[in-house]
Structure formats: C-alpha cells, structure tokens
Amino acid sequence: MENRVFRVSPGLFPNGNGGNGKSTKKGIVPDYFLFTKDLLRDLLSSIKKEEEFDKKSIRCPQCHSVISWKTLRVIVPNNGSFDFICDSPKCVEGYFETVSAKE
Secondary structure, eight states: OOOOOEEEOGGGSTTOOOOOOEEETTEEEOOOEEEOHHHHHHHHHHTTOHHHHHTTOOBOTTTOOBOOTTTEEEEEEETTEEEEEESOHHHHHHHHHHHHHHO
16 A cells, blocks of 8 residues: 555644644634654554554544545544544544534
8 A cells, every 4th residue: 555644633742732723714623743654553553553443443433434544534632542533524524623612
C-alpha cells in the first residue's frame, strides 16, 4: 500500500499544544498534524491500537463503518481513549459538530 497522508489531532501529543483550531460557522475545528502511513503505524502502536486497527475492529463513531488504512482520516483523543473518524466529509463534520455542541 502506498504512503498516504493522515490527519491526527494535536491532542494526541502529550507535550504539544496543537494550536486553538480554526473557527468556522459550525464551531471550532482543531488544527492537524499530517502523517505518512509509517509514522501513523508507530503512533497506533504507542497508543496500543495497532492490533485492533489491523484486525479491522475500529469503527467510525458517526457512520459505524470499519476504519481501514484506506478510510482513516482523523484520530481524536476522547476522555482517555481515541475516536477514529472515517474519510466521509459528513462524518468528520458531524463528529466535530457533536463535540462542539457538548462543550
């Protein structure tokens, strides 16, 4: 599989502030760091999600589809765990709308 670029929330990095995000009509959308597949695999390993990801047992919280290398777009820390969002623009937008509404 080719190396692709993935978006990862800056909140995944313990010492990184990641900025405040961008303000939109629908709320705040966080800034992102971009990763190649190799670096993303290292990140998944460090958060103990690599095996779960490889077994295709991680699902998008919006549409509930299985997340794969081909469909992964965003990883967001969430109360000590992580949310993996697929590449559907509706899912990405819907996820951040839901998060903004909770704040």
